[in-house]
Amino acid sequence: MIFELTDEQQEIRALARKVARDWYAPKAREWDANRTNFPAAERKRIAELGLLALTLPEEYGGGGRPLIDALLVQEEFARANPLAAWPIFEASAGPSRVIDLFGTPEQKQRFLPPVAAGERLIAISISEPEAGSAATDVSTQARVDGDEVVINGAKRWCSGAGHADQYLVYVRFGQTPGGRGMGAVLVDKDTPGLSFGPQEELMGHRGVGSADMFFDDVRVPAENVIIQEGGFGKLFTAFSIERLGNSTMCLAIAQEALDRTAAYVQERRQFGKAVVDFQTVQDTLAKMVVDVEAARMLIWRAAVRAGRGAPKTLDASVAKVYANEMVKRVTDMAIQLHGGYGYAAEYEIERMHRDAIGWAIAGGTPAIQRTRIASEFLGRRFDQRS
């Protein structure tokens, strides 16, 4: 076992930190307040610096590096400004990775280079009004019609909906129920028949965009089918990668909340002494440190073991459930230690807390993760339907 970053990883991390601090940290509060979408030009800048798509293969313009490297970069961006980390998440741990892992060479050649160049953003579209936690209940239909696929249905809570250029849509082919009937198709934003509901006012993750998506006889070429019917396992492999992206967002927010709190309690005085000199403040700060470090280790282990592939389900679920609950606890403690200022927007701790809440709802709730963990740990399936 080795727990140190390589020199190269440290360099990438330092570069990411500098870019994120210099460019994006100053804009975090304003973008959050205005629900600003992340500017496409900024995405290109990140790509040009070689930080956008570290995990995509070099032949398609990516960095050809392992997952952990991308997560190190994502963490630095998310600490400074979570919105700036989003395209990194999507390119390195999100839908692009599904294409990378499961697409044909032609599909990769067609779809990945624009992502790696920062020219195109792909979002993933899974949940539906009646299929949230029960992802295998997806009812959006895909019907093969000659060399086209015709999609009908509705999606909900698609992060980036209306803003992203392409969507990896989880669909049901035919009538087979459950995961076995499902697959995934890539759909361009401007395909006729695809429309978007109004942008939702979410509590956090502002600027990312979220909306309903409506598919009304949406026709896409059959070569856009990334995962065929029956690719059940692949669909869920994709979840595992995404879970580490989610977990890394939590880690970043928590680490940032911790560091800012550490600074605050040392600067701020109360009753004639530094706030940090109160024993309960030290105690709470230490709890934050331990919590953040435990999450970091679980995430890093899952990511490092994944190498350039996908993490084990058990590793990823363990990391996600810990990180999700950790970031809620840690940002809550940060608010407490900020005393009267914990909920003042200018300190950004409240934004971190709002964002934190969202990560425990997205990508499978802690309750769902725990069922998966028990299932994987015991090698036993549990039927939620009985």
Add this chain to the structure above:
Amino acid sequence: MIFELTDEQQEIRALARKVARDWYAPKAREWDANRTNFPAAERKRIAELGLLALTLPEEYGGGGRPLIDALLVQEEFARANPLAAWPIFEASAGPSRVIDLFGTPEQKQRFLPPVAAGERLIAISISEPEAGSAATDVSTQARVDGDEVVINGAKRWCSGAGHADQYLVYVRFGQTPGGRGMGAVLVDKDTPGLSFGPQEELMGHRGVGSADMFFDDVRVPAENVIIQEGGFGKLFTAFSIERLGNSTMCLAIAQEALDRTAAYVQERRQFGKAVVDFQTVQDTLAKMVVDVEAARMLIWRAAVRAGRGAPKTLDASVAKVYANEMVKRVTDMAIQLHGGYGYAAEYEIERMHRDAIGWAIAGGTPAIQRTRIASEFLGRRFDQRS
């Protein structure tokens, strides 16, 4: 970063597991019930297998291996039978390591080989009636008299007292208060003037032995002074190693409680279905998995980074506080999931819980660890006396 054990580590672990399961697991309940001391012959057997003193230098009969290897072995023994892990703890992460790290070549040559051979057990003696959490308040006096040191005072809660052959006693030289006036001296059990109080009936850690120690003009040769007055930092470095030994005991107990619970809930039926088919049981089991894994990562990180030396204070305190509180939670959940049998002695879960409680009291409580963590994280000292 690499999170996998080497082949060699896996082999050592497998050997340790086999020995521990075959020889010591069957005796755990009986030894606990009878408060049996670990037999000296068994200690020799472990030494002969090369599992007792992995971290001590090869020239003194040890394994010359890094701390993590010893902890892997300790974990396997402690899972099967914590009492059997105790001599490994003492030899690899306890007082012997203090001699190894800070003793003169002559001292090492004199004191370490018998330990590595399993012929002699050294215990550490720090706490006093008025110096528990405040270890720097030690008042046991050591006075240099020619080529001897004369010790007077009393110690309390010395694990192994009355059973171990030698004691590494933390003492105060002269009148300098606080850590700066302290040092450590090795004292043979049968030195005139050293006497022991009655064996304490502790809630757990039975068989280890614990008693008051009384020093009445106890004379030992000056060459038994392992740490001279002013070796403050060394004394506390020793704590860091010991904390990982403590944490590993917690990890082992928790992992064992988890695995036995996993087996139990799959075997046992209630209301016509396997207990594990209840959602709250799955949820609780998953919490145990996550908690154990987080502790494991924090301990392993601290140990691996220590290499063949001592871990960083921050790493060790983070690992200990997490492991201490984790094992209380995990054994409590194990009791819950065992339903009516959680407190039946034959299932051994209650023994694990009792032992768990003790680890959070020994070696610096979680509250003390958190103060240290805040202090180390911020690079700032907190005065507990004001």
Add this chain to the structure above:
Amino acid sequence: MYARSIFEEDHAVFRETVRRFLTEEVAPHLDQWRRGGGVGPRLWVSAAELGLLGTMAPEELGGGGVDDPRFVAMLVEETMTAGATGLAHLLALSCGVCLPALIEYASVEQLTAWLEPVIEGRGPAVPVAVGPPLEAHADDGEWRLSGWAPAVPGGASAALLVVGFSTEGEDGVAVIDGDRLGLQRRSVADALGGRDAGQADIHFDDVRVGPGDVLANGETVLRSIRRDLDLWTAVLAAAGALGVLTSTVEYVGSRRVFGRLLAEFENTRHRLAEAAVLLTAAQLIVDDSVRARWAGTLSAGQAAAARITAAQAHDEAVDRGLQLHGGYGYMREYPISVAFADAQYLRQQERQVSDARDVVAAGIGL
């Protein structure tokens, strides 16, 4: 599950008045208040007309003359249940905290001058800087107050500010008109929760107060105000928890996941049962504390314990509610999302005053 026994016949009658008021005067405007910086001035006038604002004040000063905090509790709880957390908080501060303090500690002249605008609906009375007090300098029989108080509920619209100050280690309480010269009020535009309270940062720029503006026995008054703040915060939190738990129980009874009602999952049932247990305990300590306040026997320690217990029940109910609502919980137009933000607001307001654990510790002799 647990039948509350605190309210009697009279309160039930009063509840009808309150509910009508909430339906007619609050519900139609709530969204606008949340968007636009708090309750409007008309609200206070209409509440005054119904006699809601001074139930505990002497009749000769236009009040209800009923020395029973349970009417205030009814008013506050019903307002919480209607989802108007910010307004409920203002009502609690004005009717539950400030007015009783003034009635008990002000001279007759002071009381006459101060009560009228509040009871007649010019706006609420709110406490300011009653935790860590403002700095004040004694100056020729007067005091000059400087400093600032962040995020004062109703700070933009309050008729009366009950201000804690400290001068040379001695604490005092001044009562000043919301329009007093030297006050700068800056609305908090981006508050996450409690938006209908209309929070404002208030800067005191050398505000002069004379002996007529100051209550005798400042230390005692401050202690009493802090205790009552704990009490009323607890009342708000318990009512908030009940509202969230009730609506979550309804939600899980209609939402299907994996083809089954969410309510059928053991995970749902146990998580909500745990929240219900906390709420039951919280409601009992809150009700007992309101009764004790009425009897004049409420200790600071018990009020602080009520605050901690109710806050925990509220936080748990909101967190579990949010988690069980899944994606809907994160959409700001959903009541559970508003309830989450409002709970955060109340906790933040509590924290600005004190750490309740210190009060409890003192109560058990530590």
Add this chain to the structure above:
Amino acid sequence: MYARSIFEEDHAVFRETVRRFLTEEVAPHLDQWRRGGGVGPRLWVSAAELGLLGTMAPEELGGGGVDDPRFVAMLVEETMTAGATGLAHLLALSCGVCLPALIEYASVEQLTAWLEPVIEGRGPAVPVAVGPPLEAHADDGEWRLSGWAPAVPGGASAALLVVGFSTEGEDGVAVIDGDRLGLQRRSVADALGGRDAGQADIHFDDVRVGPGDVLANGETVLRSIRRDLDLWTAVLAAAGALGVLTSTVEYVGSRRVFGRLLAEFENTRHRLAEAAVLLTAAQLIVDDSVRARWAGTLSAGQAAAARITAAQAHDEAVDRGLQLHGGYGYMREYPISVAFADAQYLRQQERQVSDARDVVAAGIGL
């Protein structure tokens, strides 16, 4: 911090009797009972002589004829405070759970036969298998009970066993003499806590019970017994928590660390304050539940909520007490160590009967 109002003058008088009893008949023997498998037979005789065992039983059957569970609460709480957790548990089971069930549900003939030995001090009445019931086979107007019940408190010495059984999906309750043929009692020698209760595993080897041994309306009786078990477990836990918290507050007020009293550290004060808050809430819900039991309005949901709340308060008090006692907390001769083990014992006993969350969930309509 919080002044309980549940007890009145009569109870205070009764308390003196109980305390004398504890001083004279319990304290001198407690250690021996803990070492030797539970309270001795003499204890029950002396308790009977003082009229402690049947306060709620009809006078014509030798009881006190007082339909007020608060006397039982006083007896149980004082016994807990004296550190005799196992005995307190037996008294709660006999006087609080079993006797009231028999009084309410047994026929006059049954009651006459069953009450006498208990009230006269032959031993306690204890419930057995009232959670998951024993298997029973109907056989020619009789039932044959088989199976086993682990760790029954007082299992070795009980005069009367109130046994839950199930036959073809229907639940029943049999009341049988502790010496009934076919019972095998095996003392639990290595119990960690509650040792003065004298636990035994009881094996039922085809025990025959006839109609005269069985209560009518078994399902109702079982529900009532389970509710009362929750109630009395809560009473025990709250009293246990108070005892531990009180002694820990004393300890930290005398123990010095780093040259200061442990009580002066913020960590000590806040941790104990948190425990005190839990206890305050627990005591309130327990007292309210005892009152509701007296009034005949106690719901199963509230009793379960009381049990959960009080158990949490007890566990927290014990854990924090243990942690603050440092090394002394781990030494079995110290009261805090015994208190820890006793708390574990009570939790374990609770869990054998039910998961209280299921009961609460049902109480809120889930």
